[in-house]
Amino acid sequence: MVTITPIQLQAGQVFHALSDPTRLELIQRLAGGEQCVCDLTDALKTGQSRLSFHLKVLKDAGLIRDRREGRWMYYALNEEAFEEAAELIRMLKNGDSVTRTAKRRC
Amino acid sequence: MVTITPIQLQAGQVFHALSDPTRLELIQRLAGGEQCVCDLTDALKTGQSRLSFHLKVLKDAGLIRDRREGRWMYYALNEEAFEEAAELIRMLKNGDSVTRTAKRRC
DNA sequence: ACAATACATAAACAATTATTGATGTGTCAA
DNA sequence: TTGACACATCAATAATTGTTTATGTATTGT
Numbered sequence: 002m003v004t005i006t007p008i009q010l011q012a013g014q015v016f017h018a019l020s021d022p023t024r025l026e027l028i029q030r031l032a033g034g035e036q037c038v039c040d041l042t043d044a045l046k047t048g049q050s051r052l053s054f055h056l057k058v059l060k061d062a063g064l065i066r067d068r069r070e071g072r073w074m075y076y077a078l079n080e081e082a083f084e085e086a087a088e089l090i091r092m093l094k095n096g097d098s099v100t101r102t103a104k105r106r107c
Numbered sequence: 108m109v110t111i112t113p114i115q116l117q118a119g120q121v122f123h124a125l126s127d128p129t130r131l132e133l134i135q136r137l138a139g140g141e142q143c144v145c146d147l148t149d150a151l152k153t154g155q156s157r158l159s160f161h162l163k164v165l166k167d168a169g170l171i172r173d174r175r176e177g178r179w180m181y182y183a184l185n186e187e188a189f190e191e192a193a194e195l196i197r198m199l200k201n202g203d204s205v206t207r208t209a210k211r212r213c
Numbered sequence: 214a215c216a217a218t219a220c221a222t223a224a225a226c227a228a229t230t231a232t233t234g235a236t237g238t239g240t241c242a243a
Numbered sequence: 244t245t246g247a248c249a250c251a252t253c254a255a256t257a258a259t260t261g262t263t264t265a266t267g268t269a270t271t272g273t
Contacts, residue, residue, distance in 0.1 A: 010128065017126035020119050021261085025199070032202025038220060051262060053221055058260095072219045072270050083200035087193040093131070094189035096138030127231085144250060157232060159251055164230095178240050178249045215273085222267070229260070237252070243245090 012093075015086050018062035023047075024055050028078065031065060037073040118199075121192050124168035129153075130161050134184065137171060143179040 018024060023045070030036055030044055038056070042049050056076055059065045063082045068075045091097075124130060129151070136142055136150055144162070148155050162182055165171045169188045174181045197203075 012131060013126050013128055016122045019196070019199075020123035020126050022116070022119055025118060028199050029202065032200065048263070049220070054261070074220060078200060080200055083196055087196040087200075090125070090189055090193040090196065093125075093134050094138065094184060094186055094193075096135065154233070155250070156234080160231070180250060218271075227262070231258070
């Protein structure tokens with residue numbers, strides 16, 4: 002048995018979101034700026050519900066956020082979350098442990 | 108259809124390795140220094156073959172390395188790989204794209 | 214109010230990943 | 244050389260994750 006801390010769960014969720022090729026592709030597209038789902042389905046040439054699924058995984062992990070404008074949903078990277086994820090990896094390496102996600106105040 | 112670049116595959120592999128609670132726990136232990144499998148099974152109180160499985164996932168992703176000493180296998184973090192992973196996340200965020208993993212020379 | 218658009222969600226199924234128990238391999242001590 | 248130890252690997256199964264098709268929901272134009 003392994004005891005799982007809440008932060009390990011969160012870390013797991015974030016890294017899991019980053020572990021899929023389709024989602025990495027989505028992230029690359031969104032790095033170029035906000036896009037609606039229709040842009041993304043065009044770009045990736047794939048089914049809408051499939052993208053909806055992956056966008057949800059990314060959103061649940063906090064890596065992207067969405068905004069409705071009329072009929073369209075615009076998705077964009079949540080840059081902070083990426084910084085935090087990178088920092089998390091550093092903490093893992095340093096054994097600073099993932100038991101607290103101490104956010105540095107600027 | 109989504110075209111998958113080799114680097115996306117590698118990134119996927121690394122983040123997938125980081126996406127599991129057991130493996131995060133292993134990483135935390137190893138952050139404290141090299142350990143043999145027996146130390147880890149004691150610490151996590153779980154089956155040896157289960158840990159062997161997870162250690163292999165981490166090793167295949169390049170996050171840890173192993174060293175045999177007599178009957179024991181010692182595992183340790185591969186710190187470089189963690190730095191690269193953190194950098195990868197930054198690149199994702201910046202849209203530097205994951206199509207080349209350009210290693211910065213120091 | 215109605216039809217069309219843009220998207221989310223659900224259900225059935227497929228594929229991948231993790232766990233468990235058994236067996237195999239290398240090393241050492243006697 | 245044999246037996247015990249430390250670990251890896253395999254095969255069967257369970258659990259999780261992803262895909263697809265169908266359907267639901269919000270918004271807009273008419």
